[in-house]
Amino acid sequence: MTYPKTEETMQVIKDLVSIPSPSGNTNEVITFVENFLTDLQVKTKRNRKGGLIATIEGKDTNKHRMLTAHVDTLGAMVKEIKPSGRLKLDLIGGFKYNSIEGEYCQIETSAGKVFSGTILMHQTSVHVYKDAGKAERNQDNMEVRIDEKVQSADEVRALGIEVGDFVSFDPRVQVLPNGYIKSRHLDDKASVGILLQLIKQIQNEKIELPYTTHFLISNNEEIGYGGNSNITPETVEYLAVDMGAMGDGQTTDEYTVSICAKDASGPYHYLLRKKLVQLAVEHDIGYKLDIYPYYASDATAAIRSGHDIVHGLIGPGIDSSHAYERTHITSIDNTTKLLYHYLQSEMVE
Numbered sequence: 001m002t003y004p005k006t007e008e009t010m011q012v013i014k015d016l017v018s019i020p021s022p023s024g025n026t027n028e029v030i031t032f033v034e035n036f037l038t039d040l041q042v043k044t045k046r047n048r049k050g051g052l053i054a055t056i057e058g059k060d061t062n063k064h065r066m067l068t069a070h071v072d073t074l075g076a077m078v079k080e081i082k083p084s085g086r087l088k089l090d091l092i093g094g095f096k097y098n099s100i101e102g103e104y105c106q107i108e109t110s111a112g113k114v115f116s117g118t119i120l121m122h123q124t125s126v127h128v129y130k131d132a133g134k135a136e137r138n139q140d141n142m143e144v145r146i147d148e149k150v151q152s153a154d155e156v157r158a159l160g161i162e163v164g165d166f167v168s169f170d171p172r173v174q175v176l177p178n179g180y181i182k183s184r185h186l187d188d189k190a191s192v193g194i195l196l197q198l199i200k201q202i203q204n205e206k207i208e209l210p211y212t213t214h215f216l217i218s219n220n221e222e223i224g225y226g227g228n229s230n231i232t233p234e235t236v237e238y239l240a241v242d243m244g245a246m247g248d249g250q251t252t253d254e255y256t257v258s259i260c261a262k263d264a265s266g267p268y269h270y271l272l273r274k275k276l277v278q279l280a281v282e283h284d285i286g287y288k289l290d291i292y293p294y295y296a297s298d299a300t301a302a303i304r305s306g307h308d309i310v311h312g313l314i315g316p317g318i319d320s321s322h323a324y325e326r327t328h329i330t331s332i333d334n335t336t337k338l339l340y341h342y343l344q345s346e347m348v349e
C-alpha cells in the first residue's frame with residue numbers, strides 16, 4: 001500500500017490554479033486534465049457541457065461508483081464598457097465584490113486576446129474621494145482598470161474588448177516550505193489535484209478497483225449544474241470531493257479531511273457518511289465531521305436532477321473560501337488517504 005506523493009500533488013494543484021477557468025470558459029484547464037489522464041492511458045470523454053469523464057474499469061462492472069471534483073472557478077464577465085474606458089463587471093458564482101477589491105485580473109476577448117487589469121473601487125484614490133473607505137463595494141462602484149492607454153469606450157472596443165468577455169482573477173498562488181498553500185480557487189482545484197494523483201497511483205501500481213469507477217471533472221459547479229449529468233444507470237455511490245467549509249462554529253480545519261454530514265441542501269446519505277468515518281478511523285486518518293451552512297455540492301445537483309444514488313461529500317478544509325483561500329499539505333494528505341481507501345472499499349449497498 002503506497003499513497004500518492006503529496007508534495008507532487010501540491011505541484012499539480014499549483015499548475016491547476018494557474019490556469020484561468022471561470023465557469024463557462026474552462027476549455028484550457030479541461031485540456032490540461034485530459035492530457036494528464038491520456039498520458040496515464042486512462043480512457044476519457046468530454047460531455048457536451050465541456051466537462052471530462054475518466055473511467056477505470058473495475059472487477060464488478062454491474063455496479064459503478066462516481067467521484068467528482070470541479071475545475072471551474074469564480075470569475076466575472078464584462079457587463080458594460082464605461083464612457084471612461086473602465087469596465088463594469090457581472091460576477092460568475094457566489095461571492096461579494098469586497099473579496100476581489102484590488103485584485104489583478106485578466107480579460108480574455110472572444111478572439112482569444114488577453115489583457116491585464118486591476119479591479120478597483122471607482123472611488124479608490126483617497127486624495128480625491130472623501131468616501132473611499134465607506135463607499136459600498138458593489139457592481140456600480142467597482143470597475144476594471146485596463147493596463148492599456150484607453151480613455152473612452154471606443155478605445156477599449158478598438159482593443160477587441162466587448163461585453164461578454166471573460167474576466168479571471170490572479171490566483172496569487174504560493175506554496176510555502178512549511179506546508180501551506182495559499183491561492184484563490186483551491187476550491188476545488190485542490191480536490192482535482194488529489195483525484196488526478198490518485199488516478200496516477202492506481203494506474204502506476206496497477207491497482208484493481210472493486211467496481212468500475214468514473215471520475216467526473218466537472219466544469220459548472222459554481223453555477224449549480226456541473227455534476228448532474230453523465231451518471232451511468234449502474235452508478236450506486238456518488239461522492240463529491242469538494243472543499244470543507246471553515247469558520248466560527250465549524251469543526252473543519254486545514255489539517256484534516258472534512259466529512260460533510262449535512263449542508264444547506266440537507267443531510268448526505270447516512271450509510272455512506274458513516275462508512276467514510278469508519279474508513280478514517282480504521283486507517284488512522286485525521287478527519288472532522290461537519291455541517292456546512294451555506295453550501296451545496298455537485299452531489300446535491302445530481303440528487304436534485306433526479307438520480308437515485310447514494311451521495312456523499314468530503315474534501316480538504318479551505319480557509320476563507322471564495323476569497324484568499326488557504327489550506328495545508330496535511331489536509332491534502334488526509335483527504336488523499338481517505339479517498340485511496342474509499343476507492344478500494346465495498347459499497348454500502
Ligand SMILES: [Zn+2]
Pocket residue numbers: 070187188221242243
Ligand atoms: Zn467548490
